Amino acid sequence: MSRPRKKQVHLAAHFPGVNNTTVWSDPASGSQIDFASFVHFAHTAERGLFDFLFLAEGLRLREHRGRIHDLDVVGRPDTFTVLNALAAVTTHLGLGGTINTTFNEPYEIAKQFASLDHLSGGRAAWNLVTSSDSFTGENFRRGGFLRPEQRYDRAAEILQVTKRLWDSWTPDAVRADRVSGVFVPDGAIEAVHHHGEQFDVHGRFGTPRSPQGYPVLLQSGDSDPGREFGAATADAIFSRHGTLEAGQAFFADLKGRMPRYGRHPDDLKILPAATFVLGDTPADAEERAAQVRRQQVGPQTAIAFLEQVWGRDLSAYDPDGPLPDVDPDPENVSITRGRVRHERDTVALARQWRELAESRNLSIRELIIETSARQSFIGTPAQVAEQIDSYVQADASDGFILVPHLTPGGLDEFVAKVIPELQDRGSFRTNYAGSTLRDHLFQGDTPASRDRPREPIPASRDS
Amino acid sequence: MNPYLGVELDGAGRHPAAWRLPDARPSELFGAGYWTDLARTADAAGLDFLVFADSFAPPVDGPGQTGIVRGRLDAVAIAARVAPVTSTIGLVPTATVTHTEPFHLSKAIATLDFVSLGRAGWQPSVSSTQAEADLFGRKDAAPAAVLWRELAEAVEVAVRLWDSWEDGAVIRDVATGRYVDREKLHYIDFTGEFFSVKGPSITPRSPQAHPPLVLRCDGTADEPAALPVIGRWAQVVRVAAPDLATAAEVRARVRGAVAEAGREPDSVAVLLDVETLLADSADEAQRVLGQLDGWVDGERFALPTYTQRPPTAQVVGTAAGLADLIEDAVRGRAVDGVTLIPLALPSGLRAITDGLLPLLGERGLWSDGDDGDGGVGGVGRPLRIGRQSKAAAEHPVAEHPVAEHPATLRDRFGLPRPANYFATNYAATNCAATNCAATNYAATNYSAANHSTEARA
Numbered sequence: 001m002s003r004p005r006k007k008q009v010h011l012a013a014h015f016p017g018v019n020n021t022t023v024w025s026d027p028a029s030g031s032q033i034d035f036a037s038f039v040h041f042a043h044t045a046e047r048g049l050f051d052f053l054f055l056a057e058g059l060r061l062r063e064h065r066g067r068i069h070d071l072d073v074v075g076r077p078d079t080f081t082v083l084n085a086l087a088a089v090t091t092h093l094g095l096g097g098t099i100n101t102t103f104n105e106p107y108e109i110a111k112q113f114a115s116l117d118h119l120s121g122g123r124a125a126w127n128l129v130t131s132s133d134s135f136t137g138e139n140f141r142r143g144g145f146l147r148p149e150q151r152y153d154r155a156a157e158i159l160q161v162t163k164r165l166w167d168s169w170t171p172d173a174v175r176a177d178r179v180s181g182v183f184v185p186d187g188a189i190e191a192v193h194h195h196g197e198q199f200d201v202h203g204r205f206g207t208p209r210s211p212q213g214y215p216v217l218l219q220s221g222d223s224d225p226g227r228e229f230g231a232a233t234a235d236a237i238f239s240r241h242g243t244l245e246a247g248q249a250f251f252a253d254l255k256g257r258m259p260r261y262g263r264h265p266d267d268l269k270i271l272p273a274a275t276f277v278l279g280d281t282p283a284d285a286e287e288r289a290a291q292v293r294r295q296q297v298g299p300q301t302a303i304a305f306l307e308q309v310w311g312r313d314l315s316a317y318d319p320d321g322p323l324p325d326v327d328p329d330p331e332n333v334s335i336t337r338g339r340v341r342h343e344r345d346t347v348a349l350a351r352q353w354r355e356l357a358e359s360r361n362l363s364i365r366e367l368i369i370e371t372s373a374r375q376s377f378i379g380t381p382a383q384v385a386e387q388i389d390s391y392v393q394a395d396a397s398d399g400f401i402l403v404p405h406l407t408p409g410g411l412d413e414f415v416a417k418v419i420p421e422l423q424d425r426g427s428f429r430t431n432y433a434g435s436t437l438r439d440h441l442f443q444g445d446t447p448a449s450r451d452r453p454r455e456p457i458p459a460s461r462d463s
Numbered sequence: 464m465n466p467y468l469g470v471e472l473d474g475a476g477r478h479p480a481a482w483r484l485p486d487a488r489p490s491e492l493f494g495a496g497y498w499t500d501l502a503r504t505a506d507a508a509g510l511d512f513l514v515f516a517d518s519f520a521p522p523v524d525g526p527g528q529t530g531i532v533r534g535r536l537d538a539v540a541i542a543a544r545v546a547p548v549t550s551t552i553g554l555v556p557t558a559t560v561t562h563t564e565p566f567h568l569s570k571a572i573a574t575l576d577f578v579s580l581g582r583a584g585w586q587p588s589v590s591s592t593q594a595e596a597d598l599f600g601r602k603d604a605a606p607a608a609v610l611w612r613e614l615a616e617a618v619e620v621a622v623r624l625w626d627s628w629e630d631g632a633v634i635r636d637v638a639t640g641r642y643v644d645r646e647k648l649h650y651i652d653f654t655g656e657f658f659s660v661k662g663p664s665i666t667p668r669s670p671q672a673h674p675p676l677v678l679r680c681d682g683t684a685d686e687p688a689a690l691p692v693i694g695r696w697a698q699v700v701r702v703a704a705p706d707l708a709t710a711a712e713v714r715a716r717v718r719g720a721v722a723e724a725g726r727e728p729d730s731v732a733v734l735l736d737v738e739t740l741l742a743d744s745a746d747e748a749q750r751v752l753g754q755l756d757g758w759v760d761g762e763r764f765a766l767p768t769y770t771q772r773p774p775t776a777q778v779v780g781t782a783a784g785l786a787d788l789i790e791d792a793v794r795g796r797a798v799d800g801v802t803l804i805p806l807a808l809p810s811g812l813r814a815i816t817d818g819l820l821p822l823l824g825e826r827g828l829w830s831d832g833d834d835g836d837g838g839v840g841g842v843g844r845p846l847r848i849g850r851q852s853k854a855a856a857e858h859p860v861a862e863h864p865v866a867e868h869p870a871t872l873r874d875r876f877g878l879p880r881p882a883n884y885f886a887t888n889y890a891a892t893n894c895a896a897t898n899c900a901a902t903n904y905a906a907t908n909y910s911a912a913n914h915s916t917e918a919r920a
Contacts, residue, residue, distance in 0.1 A: 024635055024642050025635070025637045033577060033666070033667055034577065035547075035577050035578040035580070039547075058665065059566070059665060060661070060665070061648070061663060061665060067645060068643070068645040068648050068663075070641045070642060070643045070644070070645045071640050071641060071642060072642060073642055074633075074642055074643045074648075075628070075633070075643070075665060075666060075667045076665050076666065077570065077573070077574035077577055077578075077666050078567070078570040078571040078573070078574035078666065080537075080539070080540060080543075080571065081539060081540075081543045081571050081574035081575055081578060082543075082574060082578065084539075084540045084541075084543035084544045085543040085544065085546055085547055085578035087495065087544055088495075088499070088544055088545070088546070088547040088548050089547050103564065103566075103567075104564070104567070105562065105563075105599050105601070107519070107562075107598045107599055108562070108563060108599075111519075111537050112537050112540065114536075115536040115537035115540040115541070116540060118493045118494060118495075118536055119494075119495045119498075119536065119540055119541065119544045120495070121494070121495065138659075138660075138661035139566045139660055139661050139662065140564050140566055140658075140660070141564055141565075141657075141658040169534075173534075174489075174490065174492075174493070174534065176482060176489035176490040176492075178483050178489075181483060181529075181530045181758060182529045182530065183482060183489065183529065183530060183531060183532055183533060184522070184528075184529060184533045184534070185529055186524050186525070186528065186529055187524065189522055189524065189533070191524075199600060200597075200600030201597075201598060201599070201600055202597040202598070202600070203521040203594055203597050203598045204521040204522050204523070204524070205521070205522075206518075206519065206520070206521055206522060206534060206535055207493075207534055207535065207536060207537075208493050208534045210493075298640045299640060300639065300640030300641075301640060
């Protein structure tokens with residue numbers, strides 16, 4: 001396959017998550033759990049020739065003011081099990097998910113991803129996330145023992161061990177030769193001996209090398225160690241979406257770190273998470289976007305958001321009334337647990353919000369709607385295609401991980417209307433040229449990125 | 464009474480040389496097509512369930528190893544992969560508990576239940592060797608008594624997590640802005656000898672609520688450790704025994720353990736493991752076995768070493784011979800059914816579906832429900848549902864409306880959808896707080912609850 005003339009857009013489909021981005025009050029909102037919803041979503045993404053489907057993970061239900069948070073979608077199925085089942089109803093779509101490195105052991109993860117990759121014909125992807133919170137740890141044998149500064153040490157070590165396990169079978173180990181009677185020859189399965197800070201793993205791996213060798217590796221993490229880890233090891237970065245300039249700076253920084261690890265910039269795709277709202281006209285799209293934001297921030301959700309900043313019980317306040325006259329309690333910042341916290345200096349933020357609300361005469365709910373993020377892309381299908389393409393062509397990203405606000409139909413309109421626009425621009429595939437997720441992400445790029453290294457990577461802490 | 468009929472699938476069959484037979488598919492053992500073909504064959508034939516074997520036991524190098532199948536895929540993954548392409552058969556993966564997280568196991572099996580629309584089961588097992596322990600590096604191998612105590616805790620955690628969401632917890636109440644009624648979500652607050660788990664699960668209550676638990680009772684040194692766990696938790700017990708008389712003794716001990724745990728012995732099905740190698744004549748079957756053994760003997764190889772299974776009943780002969788054994792087993796009340804373990808695949812499965820089942824049908828021991836009132840799931844074959852509601856005495860709500868739903872694996876075993884532990888045990892406390900009516904509704908109407916998890920407000 002010859003290299004496309006124009007830089008190609010890569011798209012992933014993020015199954016709507018358990019936060020207020022996902023609108024459940026809409027009549028079109030379906031089950032977040034029933035397998036039929038996943039099938040619908042996967043079929044839409046595959047019809048749209050997306051690179052992969054993505055499932056997020058959270059291993060403890062979120063709590064707000066000491067009780068289970070009940071205002072957003074709650075509940076998710078097991079990631080591996082859904083992805084394996086989806087492999088049965090799709091043929092090309094990549095199947096990726098977050099699997100936590102703190103609450104899993106490398107041998108089991110290696111077996112599970114190798115199994116998914118085998119059973120999907122080479123379509124597995126792993127988003128490595130490392131937690132250090134004891135809150136989630138209460139659901140696990142190991143507890144939440146990890147010091148925050150050890151997060152990337154653990155992620156790096158678990159990746160090192162899983163790669164050694166995946167590499168421990170030679171690619172042609174399974175001979176299955178009836179004539180000679182050899183199924184797997186002696187010496188074809190290398191014994192792994194790893195002794196490290198986090199893990200002691202000794203023995204042979206039980207699963208033959210899978211079609212992709214390794215699952216496609218996704219990472220997020222914006223800190224300096226996070227960026228370094230991504231530049232060294234990731235196939236794709238799940239980043240935050242911002243301005244064109246911020247995207248270009250992140251893109252250049254990440255890809256600039258790669259030569260140090262002997263990697264070509266094309267070996268890594270940068271895929272910010274992005275939301276979108278479509279309309280028949282620009283004004284229509286803006287109106288729909290505003291409506292979605294009102295759905296995302298209901299009256300009770302507005303109070304809950306305010307409580308996260310104020311660190312107090314504000315349930316007595318009217319969401320359609322003015323901001324509380326009391327000041328935030330800066331000591332009580334952990335009012336919501338089990339989710340990423342956005343703000344650190346809550347006193348300054350509260351002052352800023354108070355000024356904004358007073359100057360524009362905003363109620364609590366109006367303020368929260370005003371200050372919550374606008375959708376990344378708002379417009380007609382042609383406008384949204386143009387915006388996406390311009391980010392990619394300007395090297396602010398290699399594509400996007402799209403997060404629809406509705407389950408399971410939130411991607412239907414995008415696939416029907418925006419994908420053809422992107423194809424018309426020559427920026428998006430018109431068929432799947434390969435069969436594995438690595439093919440989708442890297443085919444047409446440098447030959448080096450087509451196949452991951454098949455030799456074992458050096459182990460620094462071998463016994 | 465018709466016997467329960469399940470089949471265990473493992474690689475190219477239980478015999479380690481089976482991959483060399485002409486109809487074997489040895490180069491496809493790690494691909495989806497092999498497993499979906501097997502599962503569809505068993506599904507179309509109306510078998511009750513498939514067990515997918517699994518273990519962390521690592522492959523070893525050395526004399527006699529090159530000629531045997533090495534390598535396996537995760538059994539829960541295989542079960543999930545075949546779920547969407549099958550419609551009625553139960554899917555029972557083996558999943559070990561010694562080196563894994565109960566929280567993950569609980570939601571994985573619950574999710575298998577969602578993707579199969581209520582056909583999941585679970586065969587929990589222990590990892591007893593140091594070789595397996597070394598792959599995880601967290602602890603050393605432990606004796607059976609310890610491993611089974613830990614298994615009991617893992618099962619208890621998994622089952623409590625399955626109940627940590629009551630049915631109808633998702634309310635989508637726009638007026639109050641609440642997606643979920645948190646009074647119907649429960650911390651399990653489990654603290655045991657081996658671990659503590661807070662809960663609730665991240666996964667709502669599944670179609671069957673409690674996918675059937677399949678436990679092994681092998682008459683080995685493990686049995687004293689296993690029996691109390693079986694007595695408390697098992698819905699299905701797999702027995703390895705060399706003959707029916709021994710099997711009947713094990714069954715009696717299992718039923719004793721169930722009664723001792725305060726449960727109704729008739730609510731637990733005891734199935735004998737039978738290894739099978741079938742051919743048109745007994746001589747031909749013996750010839751094939753001789754060929755298989757010859758391939759292994761040539762490498763001075765011992766079968767039990769590989770399978771790590773205690774010896775069990777074996778039929779190397781004709782389908783009629785196997786039918787005789789099954790007939791004797793159920794008419795003599797030695798066991799409630801069998802788990803057939805083909806020595807070679809896929810031939811061994813075909814011999815069961817095409818050879819054995821028609822014979823059992825002629826003897827009145829099998830009907831695939833083909834009595835003509837409509838098909839289910841596109842296979843054009845009506846359901847053959849739970850032969851008798853054996854558990855009716857134990858569960859007063861056995862008038863589960865099975866006819867209106869695709870049959871679950873629990874239906875096949877005559878088990879109603881279970882009451883929710885938390886809704887039942889904590890109803891009084893919840894009443895004191897709020898929401899008394901809703902709680903009692905959940906406690907009493909579980910069997911009639913629909914299979915959709917998301918009641919819309």
